[in-house]
Amino acid sequence: MTQEATTPEARVAGTAGSALPPIDDQPVATVERSFSGITVAILAILLCLFQMYTAGVEPLGLFYQRPLHLLFILTMTFLAVPLAGRGRRRTIPEWILDGLFIVGAVITGLYLPLFLDDIVTRVGFWTTTDIWVSGIALLTLLEACRRVVGNGITVVAVCFLLYAMAGPRGELPWLGAIVPDLVSHRGFDFNRISTQLFLTQEGIFGLPLGVAATYVFIFVMFGAVLEVTGAGRFFIDLAYALTGSRRGGPAKASVVASMTMGSITGASIANVVTTGPFTIPLMKRLG
Structure with a gap:
């Protein structure tokens, strides 16, 4: 049994031929x-x-x-x-x-x-x-x-x-x-x-950009604030509590969550952005 080289030079020489991950592009x-x-x-x-x-x-x-x-x-x-x-x-x-x-x-x-x-x-x-x-x-x-x-x-x-x-x-x-x-x-x-x-x-x-640059963006931003602060999750949890135990509960929860969230945001796009990531995947998993 040979003694393993422990000097810095030996360690460098031992790893010189090994496959190292390319690191040159990582900082860039x-x-x-x-x-x-x-x-x-x-x-x-x-x-x-x-x-x-x-x-x-x-x-x-x-x-x-x-x-x-x-x-x-x-x-x-x-x-x-x-x-x-x-x-x-x-x-x-x-x-x-x-x-x-x-x-x-x-x-x-x-x-x-x-x-x-x-x-x-x-x-x-x-x-x-x-x-x-x-x-x-x-x-x-x-x-x-x-x-x-x-x-x-x-x-x-x-x-x-x-x-x-x-x-x-x-x-x-x-x-x-x-x-x-x-x-x-x-x-x-x-x-x-x-x-x-x-x-x-x-x-x-024209009109589409005008709507996007005024109403839609504000409502979507408001919906994002509700989601980040947890207020949006509250309405979704409330909908699950009301309908989750019933037949077709996830679909009914989606309706209730969209209804409650839409009553605040007033925009369909903001409604989809806030409730969709939670309700749509659940309905897909349950068929």
Whole structure:
């Protein structure tokens, strides 16, 4: 039996040939996650403060409220979801590309609030800058949609953009030639489509974003506060106590919990966010 080497040199020599876990990338990944996570958390706090201020102190006009809300959402999206997907460490080229998309998000969110008076005076007579910014906004939104929702809805949006340009007077007359007569139209050029979607209320900054930037976000934030503080759990436990021992108890508990929570939040989305994580898995487990 040989004596085991205990000197530092021997221990280093003994482990030199062993398979060690790769540690070079770990500090980089940790720094990346902490940077993105901290930045997203700061932006989320600022967004909540902004929403509460505009909801209770000083309401803003729609071309101020909606673009600024979208600015926060897009910036957090590009920080939280890498180009290659969730859970993947960004490479340097991906960081550069994400930085460009963040710049696009800033342009999308600040262009209208900063130049609204000038834009209003030239409605219908758009400048080259208006057209370029509108194109950047569309590209930024499509990429954010791809990262969060997936390729399916993004492809649908691109198809509708192509369809809008398909026509004898559009950007793609050759595509209009193969469109069936039942759904054919004159076609529009890209300049008109992009500016109509970005610089008016009939596109990006329409009613859906307006509702999300005002009522829905506030109610969802309120529901999150109820969940974190345990108040939301109280209503769910109350529903289980009332209906849990009966036939179909989990389903009835879901109804009662949604009813009690909805009477406070007043928003269906906030209701689903607070009660759904508890009631839906239970119903699925019990069939």
